[in-house]
Amino acid sequence: MGVPYVPVLGLLGSDLLKGRKDMQVLPDPFDPAHKTVVVKALRPEVALFHGLKADRAGNVHFGYESDNVILAEASRRVLVTVEEVVDALSEEERARTFLPGILVDAVADARFGAHPAGCPDAYPVDDEHMAWYAAQSLDDAAFADYLRQTVFEAPTHDAYVQRFVPEGWGQSGQRPLQVAGS
Amino acid sequence: MPRPYNDAELIAVLLSREVRNDEISACGAQSMIPAAALLLAWATHAPDAEVMILASPFTPFPTSRQFHYLAQRGDLGLFFVSGVQIDRRGNYNLHLLGDDHERPEVRFPGGYGGGMIYYAARRTVLFRTEHTLRTFVERVDFISAAGQTPPDVLRRGHPTKVVTPIATLAFDKDAGLLRLASVHPPHSLAEVVERTGFDLGAHPAAEATAEPSEAELEVLRGEVRARMIETGTYPEWARTHLGAAA
Numbered sequence: 318m319g320v321p322y323v324p325v326l327g328l329l330g331s332d333l334l335k336g337r338k339d340m341q342v343l344p345d346p347f348d349p350a351h352k353t354v355v356v357k358a359l360r361p362e363v364a365l366f367h368g369l370k371a372d373r374a375g376n377v378h379f380g381y382e383s384d385n386v387i388l389a390e391a392s393r394r395v396l397v398t399v400e401e402v403v404d405a406l407s408e409e410e411r412a413r414t415f416l417p418g419i420l421v422d423a424v425a426d427a428r429f430g431a432h433p434a435g436c437p438d439a440y441p442v443d444d445e446h447m448a449w450y451a452a453q454s455l456d457d458a459a460f461a462d463y464l465r466q467t468v469f470e471a472p473t474h475d476a477y478v479q480r481f482v483p484e485g486w487g488q489s490g491q492r493p494l495q496v497a498g499s
Numbered sequence: 500m501p502r503p504y505n506d507a508e509l510i511a512v513l514l515s516r517e518v519r520n521d522e523i524s525a526c527g528a529q530s531m532i533p534a535a536a537l538l539l540a541w542a543t544h545a546p547d548a549e550v551m552i553l554a555s556p557f558t559p560f561p562t563s564r565q566f567h568y569l570a571q572r573g574d575l576g577l578f579f580v581s582g583v584q585i586d587r588r589g590n591y592n593l594h595l596l597g598d599d600h601e602r603p604e605v606r607f608p609g610g611y612g613g614g615m616i617y618y619a620a621r622r623t624v625l626f627r628t629e630h631t632l633r634t635f636v637e638r639v640d641f642i643s644a645a646g647q648t649p650p651d652v653l654r655r656g657h658p659t660k661v662v663t664p665i666a667t668l669a670f671d672k673d674a675g676l677l678r679l680a681s682v683h684p685p686h687s688l689a690e691v692v693e694r695t696g697f698d699l700g701a702h703p704a705a706e707a708t709a710e711p712s713e714a715e716l717e718v719l720r721g722e723v724r725a726r727m728i729e730t731g732t733y734p735e736w737a738r739t740h741l742g743a744a745a
Contacts, residue, residue, distance in 0.1 A: 330642065332600065335600070351651055
C-alpha cells in the first residue's frame with residue numbers, strides 16, 4: 318500500500334496494545350467523536366517465499382492464493398525458492414496465485430523446499446517429522462539437537478532432502494493439503 | 500445416569516442454535532466444534548445461512564484478509580471463538596499464562612485477528628470444553644480480546660454467550676459482565692458455581708438448558724459427520740467425536 322499507517326477496528330481494551338510503540342490510538346479525523354487504533358506499516362527488509370514454479374523472469378506461481386502478494390509488496394527484497402524453475406509460466410499459471418517478477422529479487426530452485434511443511438499441489442505436511450519437531454522443541458537441549466541434525470549436519474539442501482524427505486514424497490496417494498484462510 | 504451425548508456434541512448443538520438464517524456466521528481455524536455447529540445449523544433450522552469455516556472447503560475467500568475486512572465492514576453476524584481463559588468481564592485469553600507478559604509460564608499461538616473480530620462481529624459466542632477454576636477466572640492473565648469497550652470507540656458487536664459442558668453464561672452488555680443463563684442437566688447450580696472462578700450472579704432458580712433433541716443428534720451424527728469426513732473438514736475429529744460414547 319505504501320502508506321505510513323492504517324487504522325484497525327477494535328483491539329482497544331486488550332493487552333495487545335501494551336508496550337507497542339507501533340500501535341497508537343488516534344481520534345478519527347473524519348469523526349472526532351470516535352477513536353481508532355492505528356498501526357504503523359511494516360516494511361520488512363526481506364521476505365522469503367516458497368512456491369510451486371518460477372520462470373526466468375522471476376514470475377512465481379504458488380499452488381494456493383494467500384497473503385503472499387501483499388507481503389511481497391511491502392518488503393524491500395523478495396527471495397523465492399520453488400519446486401521447479403521453467404522458461405516461462407503458462408497463461409493459467411500466470412492467471413492465478415501469481416507473484417509477478419517485478420516484485421521478486423531472486424529465485425532459487427529447491428525441490429521439497431517447504432518440507433516438513435507442505436507445498437499445496439505438490440506434497441502434504443510431513444506429520445511424522447512435525448511430531449518429531451514438536452517433541453524436540455520442548456526444551457533447549459532437545460531443540461539444539463534437532464538443529465544439529467537438520468541444519469548444521471545437513472549443510473546443503475540436497476543433504477537435507479536426502480536425509481529427511483521420505484522416499485517418493487508428494488507422489489499420488491497422499492491426502493491433499495488444506496489451505497486457504499486461517 | 501450419563502447423558503446420551505458427549506460434551507462435543509452438546510456444545511455443537513447449543514452453538515448451532517445461535518446461527519440465524521439471514522446472517523453470515525463463521526469460525527476460525529482449528530475450530531472443530533463450531534464447524535460441526537455451523538454445518539448442523541445449515542442442515543436444520545438455517546438452510547440459507549451464509550457459513551464460513553476458515554481453513555476448510557467451506558470458506559469463500561482465498562485469503563484471510565478478505566475475511567477480516569468482511570468483519571470490519573460489519574457484515575459478520577456471528578463468530579464462534581474459544582479462549583484458554585475467560586473472565587467475568589467477557590475478556591478472553593489466547594496468548595499466554597503467567598503474570599509476567601515478558602516471561603510467560605506458557606505461551607500460545609495467539610488470536611490472529613481476534614481482538615478486532617470481537618469488536619466487529621455483531622455477536623460472538625464463546626465456547627470452552629473445560630469448565631474449571633483455571634479456565635473461568637476473575638481476570639485473564641492476558642486480554643487477547645476485550646469484553647468491555649473504552650468510551651468513544653466504534654464497536655459493532657459484543658460477546659453474547661459462553662457455552663461450556665455444564666452451563667451457558669450470558670453477557671450482560673450494560674453491566675459488562677458474564678452471568679449464568681442456564682445449567683445443562685444433569686449438572687447442578689451448586690456445581691457450576693463451585694467450578695467458576697468468579698461471581699456468576701447465579702440465581703437459585705437458574706433455568707435448565709434445553710438438551711439436544713434426538714433429531715438434532717441424529718443429523719449431527721449422520722449428515723454432519725458424513726459431510727465433515729467427505730469434505731476433509733476435521734475428518735478425524737468428526738470420526739472420533741460425533742457419535743462417540745459420552
